[in-house]
Structure formats: structure tokens, C-alpha cells
Amino acid sequence: MQIAVLTFDGFNELDSFVASGILNRMKSRGWAAHITSPSPQVTSMNGVTITRQKPLEFAAEADAVLLGSGMLTREIARDDALLSRIRLDPRRQLIGAQCSGTLLLAKLGLIGDLPACTDLTTRPWVIEAGVKVVDRPFIAHGNVATAGGCLASQYLAAWVIARGGSPEDAAEALHYVAPVGEKEACVERAMAAVMPYLKDGEPAHRRASAPAVAPR
Amino acid sequence: MQIAVLTFDGFNELDSFVASGILNRMKSRGWAAHITSPSPQVTSMNGVTITRQKPLEFAAEADAVLLGSGMLTREIARDDALLSRIRLDPRRQLIGAQCSGTLLLAKLGLIGDLPACTDLTTRPWVIEAGVKVVDRPFIAHGNVATAGGCLASQYLAAWVIARGGSPEDAAEALHYVAPVGEKEACVERAMAAVMPYLKDGEPAHRRASAPAVAPR
Numbered sequence: 001m002q003i004a005v006l007t008f009d010g011f012n013e014l015d016s017f018v019a020s021g022i023l024n025r026m027k028s029r030g031w032a033a034h035i036t037s038p039s040p041q042v043t044s045m046n047g048v049t050i051t052r053q054k055p056l057e058f059a060a061e062a063d064a065v066l067l068g069s070g071m072l073t074r075e076i077a078r079d080d081a082l083l084s085r086i087r088l089d090p091r092r093q094l095i096g097a098q099c100s101g102t103l104l105l106a107k108l109g110l111i112g113d114l115p116a117c118t119d120l121t122t123r124p125w126v127i128e129a130g131v132k133v134v135d136r137p138f139i140a141h142g143n144v145a146t147a148g149g150c151l152a153s154q155y156l157a158a159w160v161i162a163r164g165g166s167p168e169d170a171a172e173a174l175h176y177v178a179p180v181g182e183k184e185a186c187v188e189r190a191m192a193a194v195m196p197y198l199k200d201g202e203p204a205h206r207r208a209s210a211p212a213v214a215p216r
Numbered sequence: 217m218q219i220a221v222l223t224f225d226g227f228n229e230l231d232s233f234v235a236s237g238i239l240n241r242m243k244s245r246g247w248a249a250h251i252t253s254p255s256p257q258v259t260s261m262n263g264v265t266i267t268r269q270k271p272l273e274f275a276a277e278a279d280a281v282l283l284g285s286g287m288l289t290r291e292i293a294r295d296d297a298l299l300s301r302i303r304l305d306p307r308r309q310l311i312g313a314q315c316s317g318t319l320l321l322a323k324l325g326l327i328g329d330l331p332a333c334t335d336l337t338t339r340p341w342v343i344e345a346g347v348k349v350v351d352r353p354f355i356a357h358g359n360v361a362t363a364g365g366c367l368a369s370q371y372l373a374a375w376v377i378a379r380g381g382s383p384e385d386a387a388e389a390l391h392y393v394a395p396v397g398e399k400e401a402c403v404e405r406a407m408a409a410v411m412p413y414l415k416d417g418e419p420a421h422r423r424a425s426a427p428a429v430a431p432r
Contacts, residue, residue: 012237013233013236013237014233014234014237014238014393017229017230017233017234017264018230018233018234020229020262020264021228021229021230021262021366022230024261024262027262032262033262035264045240046236046237046240046243046248046249047269048233048236048251048266048267048269049266049267050264050265050266050267051264051265051266053263053264117396118396119396120396135396135397136396136397137395137396137397137398138395147395148395148396148397149393149394149395149396149397149398149399150237150392150393150394151367151370151393151394151395151402152395152396152398154367155395176366177230177365177366177367178365178366178367179353179354179363179364179365179367179368179371179409180333180334180335180336180351180352180353180364180365180368181351181352181353181364181365182353182365182405183365186367189398193395
């Protein structure tokens with residue numbers, strides 16, 4: 001699995017790096033999560049400049065795409081030229097959004113009428129964009145998932161691993177990153193959040209999944 | 217509070233960015249957490265190159281210093297020239313280490329005979345360095361704290377905020393980053409981990425603290 005973690009100027013470090021860090025625990029299995037950005041360098045909401053690993057167009061060819069969150073998401077959601085560079089296909093890709101990333105997912109026509117998660121700050125803007133927001137950390141409909149609250153990014157990563165690999169792989173990756181002495185409880189909590197949204201634990205690319213909604 | 221988050225080549229993204237992201241929730245109060253590195257750019261264990269915000273020497277003047285973890289910590293622990301650039305004073309600074317950062321703290325003479333936390337991979341090397349390792353996510357002795365397991369970095373950040381600000385400030389920062397629908401439980405868990413190590417909730421700079429151990 002090659003995974004694009006979409007990361008824009010003003011990005012929230014927790015959203016991009018908690019997800020990519022956990023996903024890269026699958027490195028020995030040939031997986032890679034790549035920081036994927038519109039420009040060669042992007043600067044976080046706290047002034048950290050990072051060099052992208054893949055250009056935005058990589059999203060079209062990735063097996064999974066996660067849309068991170070940040071301070072400038074409302075501006076990005078209005079930037080049609082930038083949005084047109086993000087080509088996603090929920091019939092063959094796993095797609096997840098974190099916090100204000102849900103707003104971008106809505107603008108890309110990938111949420112439709114289905115309930116979604118977001119953070120408390122973005123909530124009014126996502127509702128304004130016509131999305132039904134639920135007060136939960138994680139929800140998935142077919143191949144499209146949303147998460148709310150920075151640290152819910154671990155649930156998004158767990159879902160991608162469970163779908164593209166297996167629930168056991170997800171539990172193993174979570175176990176590694178969990179606090180010492182709290183590992184079992186931490187893994188159980190995360191797996192309880194994502195398990196209801198796994199149909200059968202079969203790898204995503206071997207399953208003929210219907211898109212969550214038709215892209216508009 | 218100006219905080220140095222020590223970040224070396226091969227660094228674990230979760231350790232540096234979960235802590236700095238949570239600490240920077242105090243930005244409106246004049247706090248700043250800075251990615252602090254020996255070279256102008258450092259590259260993570262998963263190939264993400266970032267530009268430092270402060271040079272390593274900044275650690276000497278920071279109010280708090282967190283030592284992150286990474287793939288190359290054993291090499292760094294043997295690099296006396298590099299270690300000599302890190303000047304810490306537990307009498308006036310809050311000092312925390314995450315996972316393999318505990319090994320650096322031991323080499324800097326800041327752990328001594330006191331029990332400390334680290335991750336499961338680093339554990340044998342930390343024990344080899346003469347440290348008593350405890351199977352817990354967080355422990356503090358005076359102004360020196362250690363945490364084990366990537367996501368225990370939230371406890372390290374909470375401790376710094378509780379000590380330099382107040383427990384209420386720490387709870388507020390944690391509440392923001394916690395998953396939606398799990399915020400209260402998440403804050404309670406983190407505060408339960410750090411509260412036993414807060415003497416009276418008074419800001420650190422107004423408290424005359426004895427050093428945890430004498431630097432050697």
C-alpha cells in the first residue's frame with residue numbers, strides 16, 4: 001500500500017504525523033505513507049517547514065489518501081485550481097479525512113448525505129457545507145472515512161491498516177505507538193472505534209467495494 | 217515558556233510533533249515550542265526532511281527541554297562532540313525525555329539512580345546504561361521527567377504545561393487534541409498520569425525546586 005498524507009500550508013502537525021507515523025509501522029511489509037503537498041515545501045500552523053515526499057498529483061495513484069487538517073483549510077476549500085489537482089476515486093482507493101480535512105472531502109463531493117466526523121472548530125463550516133456532523137471520533141462508509149479531534153488520527157491509520165492489511169496488523173502498529181503500561185487498553189479502544197466499519201477484514205484491493213457516494 | 221524539542225536525524229515524528237503540537241496550544245499565552253536540531257535540516261526515520269526552528273545550543277536558554285526519540289539515538293549517545301552541545305540545568309529548566317531520549321538523558325547524567333520510562337525497543341540499552349526502567353508511561357522526579365511509548369508524549373507535554381502554567385491549562389490543551397466524543401476520558405487519563413508528579417500546581421519558575429539529581 002502506497003499512502004498519500006495530504007499536507008498543506010498551515011497544517012496541523014499531529015494530524016499528518018500521527019497518521020503517517022503509525023502507517024509507516026507497516027514499512028517492512030512494503031507499505032509507505034508519504035507527506036504529499038501542493039508545493040515542494042509547506043509550513044505548519046506552528047512554523048515548522050517540511051519538504052514534501054510526493055507532489056499533490058500522487059494522490060491519484062495512491063492506494064489510500066488521507067486529508068490532514070490545518071489553519072488554512074477554509075481557503076484551500078475555496079481554491080478550485082488547487083482542488084482540481086486532487087483526483088480521488090473511492091471505488092479503488094481508501095480515503096480518509098481528519099478534522100478540517102472533512103471540509104475538503106465535502107467540497108470534492110465525497111461525503112454527500114452521509115454523516116461525518118470533524119473537529120469542534122471546523123464543525124460549523126462543515127455543517128455550512130451541507131454535511132451531517134456526528135459527535136464521534138471516527139466513522140466510515142465503505143471506502144470513505146472521517147475522524148474528529150487530532151488524536152483520532154490514530155483511528156484513521158488503524159482503519160487503513162485493517163482494511164489494506166488486517167485487523168491484527170492494525171493492532172500491532174497501535175501497540176507499538178501506545179504508551180508503555182497502557183498498550184492493551186489503548187489498542188482495544190482504537191480497535192473498538194474502527195472494527196464496526198470493517199466488513200470482513202479482507203484487503204481492500206481484493207474486495208469489490210462500492211463507492212460511498214458518487215463523486216459529483 | 218520557550219521550549220526546545222530536541223530533534224535529531226532519524227527522529228520519530230510522533231515523539232517530536234505530538235509534544236510540540238500540544239505545547240503550542242499555549243501560543244496565545246506567549247509560549248512557543250521549537251523544533252531544535254544540531255543541523256539546519258534533519259530527516260525523520262520515515263524520510264521526512266524538516267527545517268529546524270532553533271539550533272541545538274538553544275536548549276541551554278530554554279525554559280523547558282524535551283528530548284525526542286529516533287532510530288539513531290544509540291549513535292548520538294556515543295557522539296561526545298554532539299552531546300557537549302546540549303547544556304541543561306535541571307535547577308531552572310523542566311527537562312523531559314521520550315522513549316530513546318531517556319538514553320541521552322542518562323548519558324547527560326540527569327537520571328542517576330532514579331527510575332525512568334522508555335520504550336520497549338530502547339529498554340535494554342537504557343538498562344545497559346545503568347538506568348532502572350519502570351513499565352509505566354510517565355514518571356517525574358522534580359524537574360526531570362521521562363515517558364515511554366510514542367503516544368506518551370502527550371503526558372510529557374501535559375506535565376510541562378501543568379508545571380509551567382497550571383493543571384487547568386494542561387487539561388484545556390489536551391481537550392483540544394483529544395478525539396471527539398472521548399475528550400473527557402482522554403483528559404482524565406492524561407491528567408491521572410501526570411498529577412501525582414505535580415507538587416502544588418504552582419508555576420515552575422515561581423517555585424524553588426531542587427534538582428532531581430546533581431549533574432555529573
